[in-house]
Amino acid sequence: xxVYLDNSATTKPCEAAVKSALAVMNEEYGxxxxxxxxxxxxxxxxxxxxxxxxxxxxxxxxxxYFTPCGTVSNNTAIFGAVNLMKRRGNKIVTTAxxxxxxxxxxxxxxxxxxxxxxxSPDLNGEISPDKFEKEIDGNTILxxxxxxxxxxxxxxxxxxxxxxxxxxxxxxxxxxxAVQGYMKINIKPEKCGIxxxxxxxxxxxxxxxxxxxxxxxxxxxxxxxxGGGQEGNICSGTQAMPNIAAFSxxxxxxxxxxxxxxxxxxxxxxxxxxxxxxxxxxxxSPESALxxxxxxxxxxxxxxxxxxxxxxxGVFVSAGSACSKGHRSDTLTxxxxxxxxxxxxxxxxxxxQNTKEETDFFLKLVNTAFxxxxxx
Amino acid sequence: MKEIILxxxxxxxxxxxxxxxxxxxxxxxxxxxxxxxxxxxIKCMQSxxxxxxxxxxxxxxxxxDILKRVFGIAAFQRAAAVEKDMDIILKTAPEYLxxxxxLAETFKVEAKRSDKKFPLxxxxxxxxxxxxxxxxxHHLKVDVHNPDLTVTVEIRDRNAFIRGNQIKxxxxxxxxxxxxxxxxxxxxxxxPVAAWMMSKRGxxxxxxxxxxxxxxxxxxxxxxxxxxxxxxxxxGDIALYTVGFTKIQELIRDNCEEEYFTxxxxxxxxxxxxxxxxxxxxxxxxxxxxxxxxxxxxxxxxACTDSVSDIPVLRxxxxxxxEEIIGVSxxxxxxxxxxxxxxxxxxxxxxxxPRTNPKKEQLDEAERSLDIEALVNEAVExxxxxLIR
Numbered sequence: 065x066x067v068y069l070d071n072s073a074t075t076k077p078c079e080a081a082v083k084s085a086l087a088v089m090n091e092e093y094g095x096x097x098x099x100x101x102x103x104x105x106x107x108x109x110x111x112x113x114x115x116x117x118x119x120x121x122x123x124x125x126x127x128x129y130f131t132p133c134g135t136v137s138n139n140t141a142i143f144g145a146v147n148l149m150k151r152r153g154n155k156i157v158t159t160a161x162x163x164x165x166x167x168x169x170x171x172x173x174x175x176x177x178x179x180x181x182x183x184s185p186d187l188n189g190e191i192s193p194d195k196f197e198k199e200i201d202g203n204t205i206l207x208x209x210x211x212x213x214x215x216x217x218x219x220x221x222x223x224x225x226x227x228x229x230x231x232x233x234x235x236x237x238x239x240x241x242a243v244q245g246y247m248k249i250n251i252k253p254e255k256c257g258i259x260x261x262x263x264x265x266x267x268x269x270x271x272x273x274x275x276x277x278x279x280x281x282x283x284x285x286x287x288x289x290x291g292g293g294q295e296g297n298i299c300s301g302t303q304a305m306p307n308i309a310a311f312s313x314x315x316x317x318x319x320x321x322x323x324x325x326x327x328x329x330x331x332x333x334x335x336x337x338x339x340x341x342x343x344x345x346x347x348x349s350p351e352s353a354l355x356x357x358x359x360x361x362x363x364x365x366x367x368x369x370x371x372x373x374x375x376x377x378g379v380f381v382s383a384g385s386a387c388s389k390g391h392r393s394d395t396l397t398x399x400x401x402x403x404x405x406x407x408x409x410x411x412x413x414x415x416x417q418n419t420k421e422e423t424d425f426f427l428k429l430v431n432t433a434f435x436x437x438x439x440x
Numbered sequence: 441m442k443e444i445i446l447x448x449x450x451x452x453x454x455x456x457x458x459x460x461x462x463x464x465x466x467x468x469x470x471x472x473x474x475x476x477x478x479x480x481x482i483k484c485m486q487s488x489x490x491x492x493x494x495x496x497x498x499x500x501x502x503x504x505d506i507l508k509r510v511f512g513i514a515a516f517q518r519a520a521a522v523e524k525d526m527d528i529i530l531k532t533a534p535e536y537l538x539x540x541x542x543l544a545e546t547f548k549v550e551a552k553r554s555d556k557k558f559p560l561x562x563x564x565x566x567x568x569x570x571x572x573x574x575x576x577x578h579h580l581k582v583d584v585h586n587p588d589l590t591v592t593v594e595i596r597d598r599n600a601f602i603r604g605n606q607i608k609x610x611x612x613x614x615x616x617x618x619x620x621x622x623x624x625x626x627x628x629x630x631x632p633v634a635a636w637m638m639s640k641r642g643x644x645x646x647x648x649x650x651x652x653x654x655x656x657x658x659x660x661x662x663x664x665x666x667x668x669x670x671x672x673x674x675x676g677d678i679a680l681y682t683v684g685f686t687k688i689q690e691l692i693r694d695n696c697e698e699e700y701f702t703x704x705x706x707x708x709x710x711x712x713x714x715x716x717x718x719x720x721x722x723x724x725x726x727x728x729x730x731x732x733x734x735x736x737x738x739x740x741x742x743a744c745t746d747s748v749s750d751i752p753v754l755r756x757x758x759x760x761x762x763e764e765i766i767g768v769s770x771x772x773x774x775x776x777x778x779x780x781x782x783x784x785x786x787x788x789x790x791x792x793x794p795r796t797n798p799k800k801e802q803l804d805e806a807e808r809s810l811d812i813e814a815l816v817n818e819a820v821e822x823x824x825x826x827l828i829r
Contacts, residue, residue, distance in 0.1 A: 368783055372654030391781070437654070 072413035081310035113312035134264030135165035141260035144285030149205035160398040188350035189218035211245030215395040217357030226257025270314035274307035450514025466614040512614030519603035546583035618642030630728025632774040639675035660782035735794035
């Protein structure tokens with residue numbers, strides 16, 4: 065039996081996604097910028113896909129720009145925003161547990177002389193709006209936070225930040241890295257006053273090599289990749305049409321958020337209850353976290369060892385975040401967890417394709433892991 | 441004009457009666473490394489060898505890159521072989537050496553004439569070629585004492601050779617002239633360097649790796665593969681034996697005193713490697729141990745691990761500092777592979793306070809409850825074999 069419980073690293077592409085990617089490769093392989101029929105057909109496909117993604121975000125299609133991945137979306141948003149706003153202030157407010165594609169941009173900006181304030185989460189992995197309220201001021205030009213933390217699943221108050229920015233009479237733009245939250249919780253950038261929002265296709269059962277960036281109509285950021293001017297000059301380069309078609313197909317296929325979330329909540333609740341019956345298991349994700357992600361620690365078993373053990377037995381989970389192999393998790397460290405818990409942490413991440421039988425299989429392995437791997 | 445490669449085989453020339461057999465090993469090694477480049481003719485004359493490409497599409501640059509990594513070669517160079525005609529020599533020399541001449545500020549010409557029937561004497565040849573070069577390259581100056589580039593013209597029996605500066609070879613002895621040994625490789629920085637040093641002295645290598653899944657990951661086995669593939673660019677093909685080590689390590693953890701974990705484990709490794717060495721005709725073991733680097737590499741600890749080996753344990757890094765070892769590993773291209781962050785079996789169950797001054801008797805006592813022979817035999821029977829090339 066093979067059980068894939070690493071859906072926050074990437075997901076298995078759904079059939080509809082694979083089918084539409086293949087169709088594009090086999091038939092409508094034109095360049096959407098070409099003037100002939102093949103090009104025109106591709107451009108129709110491109111705009112239809114854009115409309116689908118826009119609908120999923122309840123926004124105008126013209127605010128959606130396709131990018132090669134979540135990392136490019138984040139980089140484009142952050143450097144674009146800072147470049148646009150740098151005359152108005154010098155301060156950037158973000159969190160201490162951002163994904164590296166945000167955190168490394170912040171490192172660079174801090175080296176360049178910007179004052180980067182990184183808010184630490186509490187023991188539950190949450191950051192209250194008050195903390196943002198204390199830091200956001202007239203000198204702040206950008207607030208960047210993730211919607212959902214990729215390692216423990218805590219949900220951040222991304223929908224409450226715009227009000228704070230307005231109250232504080234700050235010129236700041238608001239960027240939300242929604243890679244882990246997209247299609248899992250309701251994120252409506254227009255309604256929440258989000259200026260820039262990043263999403264990625266392969267986390268929602270589409271293919272690797274495609275992401276999108278939402279940019280509010282009033283915000284005119286400058287691109288940092290120069291070229292043929294595709295995607296409204298925000299992200300030049302010929303669009304990856306098979307990936308974009310697959311993205312749109314996967315999003316249509318997934319449909320409503322609520323029903324899926326109910327199912328995942330049930331799966332998560334069951335797994336949590338059963339895990340707590342096993343001595344040595346502690347749960348790092350707060351009760352309030354998004355049910356798709358469940359971070360646990362297995363006392364006395366280093367993360368890499370338990371990941372290997374589960375993998376040998378056909379279950380695929382992650383040691384912390386798949387992006388930070390071999391390096392102690394920033395998220396868990398910033399939450400102030402003890403080192404032993406950080407070093408034995410494992411992240412389980414569900415998708416709507418997982419079943420109760422699969423989690424039972426995993427739970428059985430957690431039990432045998434303790435009896436086989438720890439000292440007799 | 442035909443291009444050939446001239447090889448100086450350095451240390452080999454000093455080996456009395458064995459010289460010709462050593463030379464034939466070197467020739468065989470070069471042929472094997474060139475197997476994908478095309479056919480070549482290799483001839484030995486005194487302390488020099490010539491390699492003459494026999495196929496049209498022979499990639500000279502690739503051949504040069506390969507030769508830099510062949511042990512037993514002190515220095516080598518490309519040379520143009522032309523007719524023994526002064527006009528042709530004068531025309532070819534500046535053209536053939538254009539790249540080197542453009543980069544040099546000073547040069548001299550050296551002529552050697554073994555064919556004494558050639559109409560010009562050596563100084564006359566030098567002068568003529570020097571003039572021809574100066575006429576084409578106005579920036580050059582002649583410096584006979586310390587030139588950037590020495591242009592050599594050699595008049596032999598059949599051809600004249602024109603060549604520029606030498607390229608330094610890898611030195612050492614041809615692999616295959618120094619016997620065969622079995623390397624214990626973990627995946628760290630040291631063992632690949634030890635392998636490189638031994639094969640530099642002409643030793644053919646087999647390798648043994650101990651894997652303890654799930655405590656060690658498939659990535660760490662892949663890392664060993666990649667390390668050996670890099671080393672094999674110097675050493676030639678390596679036979680890799682991977683030993684499943686999980687059961688032994690768990691038994692050590694559950695039955696031995698913690699402070700002896702590492703040493704008992706290392707003694708098991710030695711015993712298993714001894715058996716594999718015996719089967720594969722290796723007459724020594726090679727490890728990357730360096731004196732005092734960690735607790736299991738103190739002198740008393742080395743004595744304890746050595747006491748279970750029937751064949752010599754060679755430790756080429758024994759007196760090297762970590763910095764020096766890292767220097768070599770960067771040079772041979774293994775450093776970046778070695779630092780990939782995956783656990784190897786040596787760091788599984790490490791004791792908090794390992795013994796640095798153990799006695800052999802204490803270790804015999806510590807392992808008493810384990811059925812050593814059965815465990816070693818089981819491990820050897822289940823070994824996995826691959827050829828790394």
